[in-house]
Amino acid sequence: MVYLTRSIQYAVLNSLFRFHPMCKSLKLINLCFADDLLIFCKGTLPAVRSVKRVLDDFAITSGLIINSGKSHIFFGGVSMADRNRISQDINLAVGSFPLRYLGVPMRPSKWKHTDCEVFIQKFRLKIQNWASRHLSFAGRIQLINSVLLGLRNYWMYIFVLPQSVVKEVERLCRGFLWGVSGQRSKLHIPSWQKVCLPKAYGGLGFRDGSLWNRSMLAKYIWALSFKPDLLWVKWINSIYLKEKSFWNYDLKGDCSWYWRKLCHLKKYFSFAAISAAGMKGKFLSSKLYNSLLTQQKDEYFRTVWSRLILPKHRFMLWQVINSQLLTRDNLKRLHIPLISLLCPVCDGYQENHAHLFFECYLSSRLVHLIFNWLGFAAWPLDFKGWLVWLTRDRRGTKANIVTMVFAATIYSIWTNRNICYFEGYSSSVWNLVQDIKFTTKHSLYLVSNRFNTAQDQLYIHNLLCN
Template sequence: MLRGLKLFSKTSGLCPNASKSAVYCHGMLESDVNRVLETSSYTRSYLPFRYLGIPIFSKKISAAECTSILEKMTGKIRLWSTRNLSYMGRATLINSVLISIHSYWAQLMILPKKLLRDVEALCRSFLWKGSSDTHSHGLIAWDHLCLSKTAGGLGFRRILDWNEAAIGKYVWDIAKKKDNLFVKWINSVYIANRSWWDYSCPLDCSWYWKRIVAVKERFKHKVSLGSFLSQQYSIKRGLELMSVPGSKVSWNKFVWDRLITPKHRFIMWLVMWERLNTKDRIIKYNSSLDSICLLCGEADECIEHLFFQCLYSRKCLSAIKNWLNWHTQSINLVRLLKWISHAKASSIYKSMLMTILAATVYHIWRARNDVL
């Protein structure tokens, strides 16, 4: 072993740092261990240890060993919770920062399901409450949030699927018989020139290898080996193979129009899902609350009434129509969207109408909340 290190040092010019090096022994006599330590001048250490920030274990990794991921996420949330962030601002931070914190780990191993559920719970709590209280529930189920925007979701990453798609690159490397040490070792120890696509792992193999084989089986049920190898593998392609695309919703282009202010988009999105906390929803778990509209005081409050059957909101809509010379008699939000969709006008004009309508919906909802 020491001769191998010296040869490596002479060849590469890199020398091991004794203060940062350690010897890990398993299944050896204590006398042999002491002889290795005396000869090498290195210290003895024990599993687990960290390599490039990842804990290295001889057994299956548990959620307890991955708490640093949750701690980093919680620290970010505590920092952001001091700021007055809109729903859309939080959604952007979840997509760009929070969900990415575990990505480095997820590309190296299949993470415990409990950890991935905790990651989802933290993201869900931050979106709806702006805090790290994982006991709170959201207005819309997490699975729906992970749908694409064209299917009515927010485009969040499906964490479990992403983890398996990231490990899929090892499945592709083995199937492609890529020229690297890992693939050569796998072929020598486990596969032994058998068909990888038909391979079943033995019961006494390592937990890590069992997970890789399980990911291979998931791909096998979706695509043939030839199709799998026909393109260069990427995590995006792996997700496309694993996921079932949701049905396209008719209103996605209106809600996500590029001219609409982001926080207005989110409220419009909630309206289309019928998930705003109007009184008809709140009264289901708080029967002591009256159901009368806070703006007009004339009818029961629900989304259909608020946009735009309510006297207050109807006056706002009428003023907008007069200002724009918008010649339509409809006062129903869905019908107004259909009118915009079928209007014989330029895309810029349609975007302008949608932007103003979304702003109107947002400010009516804000006016309603100010009355509380």
């Protein structure tokens, strides 16, 4: 490729070659991306023939020839007669937009909703493939974060997606997370705005589509401000900025749609915010995104998202702390008709989070037995005191194990409540205790090598033997 590049540069000395009008100032002729080659020249027959001669010479020297089935010629501002003459002479098919490169459609004009159909179809296909599997909420969260939003981020890293596409992606993710009933997601308490907050702010770690899209593309603004040696930055300076600062640039009417979109990002960010998001020569979109959030940090997130807690227990604990389970008091506030508001476990008091987890006889008895096994005093049997208990500093092996066990206890209480509600019977306290012990011991077997001190090993040994 070095030989080809030098040959093309030598062809510039030929008076027949003419630079592309948008590349003349930088004397830009070709770009190489892995095994792909783009060549730019003026849309005249002599200029194209001079490029063709270079390619023919390269084919004779190296044995590499143009693949006519995969190569195309694209025109802009060239008459139809000249297009036909040039394409016949160079023996290449005329390409059409949108041009698809690395799975992404590219066009010189503004994006349309139809350009994103392949993107939306990939989303729907993946969700349909997963629909037949019995996935927990924690499993769905993992798939949304790592696969669905990863696919969305790939496109957002390149373009400002149309708002209709962003909203459709969020609708599909929301439906996959909570389940779909007809055309709407199933009943749930947490709002999508809450879910899209970072975990440190009380959310599930998703990101709001519009704000995240702008935060990702802000890396281009940062590069224009601090990376003058990049080729595309030099091209922008040559064509648009004319050595002016991006922040003082006045948008002209004859610029491309993509440049117009980048310039419009200035109204969402300040120079100080963009500068703060760059660290050690690298731009951090997540840092810029978090700086734009107005919510306070959540004081429970370190407890909720402890690594020792099973993922499905984390999600349940997150819902309990935020009072977002579908208990009967919440269903009443949503105007859902109910036969009774009483707790389905004890059938003696109105069901709410405080009663179910702290006041119900089964729950209080279960907590007492579990914490006797752990060798700790039971958690406070009132909701407010329990929340204060969660904010305490929980460092050390014993504290981490207590966190893991109480999350398993919360999950067990809610699971038993659902059995009472849907199947009409309750497990005994003894069975629930044995289930929690089994889950805890299995988890401790898997992570026991992390605890090195003799005191920690003795404590774990006692738990496993009891």
